[in-house]
Amino acid sequence: MVVDLLVNVAFNNLFYRKRNENMEKNSSTIRIYPEWKCVDDEQESNRRLHYSRFALSPLLVDQAMTIGVAMRRALLSEVxxxxxxxxxxxxxxxxxxxxxxxxxxxxxxxxxxxxxxxxxxxxxxxxxxxxxxxxxxxxxxxxxxxxxxxxxxxxxxxxxxxxxxxxxxxxxxxxxxxxxxxxxxxxxxxxxxxxxxFTPVQKANFSIYSLGEGRQQLLLLEIWTNRTLTPEEALYQAHNSLLNLFYTITPPIPSKNVSKNNKPACIEKNTVYNDINTSDQSGHVLNASVDTILSIDRPMEDVMNTKNISIDQLELSPRIYNCLKRANIDTLSDLASYTQEDLLKIKNFGKKSVEQVVTVLQERFGLKLSTKK
The missing domain is CATH 2.170.120.12 (DNA-directed RNA polymerase, insert domain)
Incomplete structure (x- = not known):
């Protein structure tokens, strides 16, 4: 029950919050940038133990396992x-x-x-x-x-x-x-x-949870340190150690299938790695190095699993939420089938209510409701 609640909270905060800032569109790809977020921080009564739990999402299937294994080993041996x-x-x-x-x-x-x-x-x-x-x-x-x-x-x-x-x-x-x-x-x-x-990391565990219909995953990473540094600092050091390692062992560019700009056509070296920065008072967001690419040929609704996303995740005002529920609009998929003109026909649903729904859909999911049928 607690784990399910944590997954839901992390899912809401990481996958939907400021989605328009985490997605870049071009002619061929939709690029999604996962984020680290501290979802639990406890300084135990033991003066030599500091525990934190971090969530990384969204990730494609099997990426969570790859990152979890690498980060755990780096935490225990590279800090x-x-x-x-x-x-x-x-x-x-x-x-x-x-x-x-x-x-x-x-x-x-x-x-x-x-x-x-x-x-x-x-x-x-x-x-x-x-x-x-x-x-x-x-x-x-x-x-x-x-x-x-x-x-x-x-x-x-x-x-x-x-x-x-x-x-x-x-x-x-x-x-x-x-x-x-x-x-x-x-x-x-x-x-x-x-x-x-030497290592200040006393223990490190990770677990993986599916999001939506299982096409995406959430990684939970637990870190215990001896208080010589915080779990957040340990995570940052382990992350940098892995980056430096892979930088030193970068393979040569293949001679075949090279694009005009002398890079492999299947590789894009444009990921930027940034330092830790704080998002707000509720937790710390660490810019992640994982680059997830989804084909733009797939419908946006399919990518985001809107059939399973409740309108609860929109965090609308109680009045607007109740109006949508009375109209049997329970998921984003249901809402996407409406136009702005259709929403105005719902009882007690005015122009300002429509504007709020349109804004939330655009900012969090990159979805647009057409004005008319």
Whole structure:
């Protein structure tokens, strides 16, 4: 029920809103530009988790799967972050040893250090240090960091000192992508490499829903980050990473079937990729890079599945809506069969009502009602 409601909301907002701005007509094609829209944004009670859900629509069948798989993989492996990559703990010999007065073993302390969430930039390896005097609890807030780096959650747990014990650790912070497993053989006493988890994206899922009669689809992408950046920023970085990748591997222009302007006749390189921009206070719209082309030979009603689109989606005033309903006009297909002259014959349906219907149809769907039969 919740998913159906979300799909309907996303469908209304993305597919119909300002449709005349998202469609370009020329002599051979109708070009539809899908849009990203943030439909849900929750900063969880957990101070190290930020969740957002994004919708991309309209897409042709199978495009949603292609984009969903690519974006999910890019989110989990291509977004940069920083983390602790090594630690030197004073007074230790190996990772299975213990320190007197420290509740945790060295291995447990290293695991806790690995989970520390840091925000900032480390253009090269940065040094940090931790010094704590017991008794008491040692947290991420005790780490002395460079000015360009800060801890997301200062209360993040590291260890407990049960006696008047000192805990001294020298740390190295690095920047990178994805995850890196430590295969380094430790030859220095008290020095430990830490498996690096650079990616700020904790989890990414996607799901696909059909719109209308199934000729078009909606992609829902869920992103969880550790708050070092927002899901929107992670989506933008992953998107740019894919663009840069495909730009570097652009294949050569085929020697056959080349048009006069020295480009393949079947390829049009006129898609423009823009930065993030905010549409309104209700959500953020990110210009998408997907270019969906439909043949202009297909009727406009067929392309938009007007038989299944209720006049509820027109968001007309209650009076006009009730007048249309009483006239048994339930869908856009029903409305398209009327002329402006026919609408004036409906009871309590005046000239201003007709003008509003004509404006909405033109702005949202590019449809025109003829003046007379």
């Amino acid at each position: 940069e972050g920083i983390c602790i990559t090594s630690a030197k703990i004073v007074g230790t010999i190996h990772e299975y040893s213990t320190l007197e007065g420290v509740r945790e073993s060295i291995d447990e302390i290293l695991m806790n250090l690995r989970q520390i969430v840091l925000k900032g930039e480390a253009t090269q390896q940065e040094s940090a240090s931790l010094f704590a005097q017991g008794p008491g609890v040692v947290t991420a807030g005790h780490i002395n960091l460079p000015s360009s780096i800060r801890v997301v959650d200062p209360d993040q747990y590291i260890a407990t000192l049960s006696k008047d014990t000192q805990l001294c650790i020298e740390l190295v912070i690095s920047q990178g992508k994805g995850n890196q497993i430590n295969d380094y053989i430790n030859n220095e006493e008290g020095f430990f490499r830490i498996d690096a988890r």
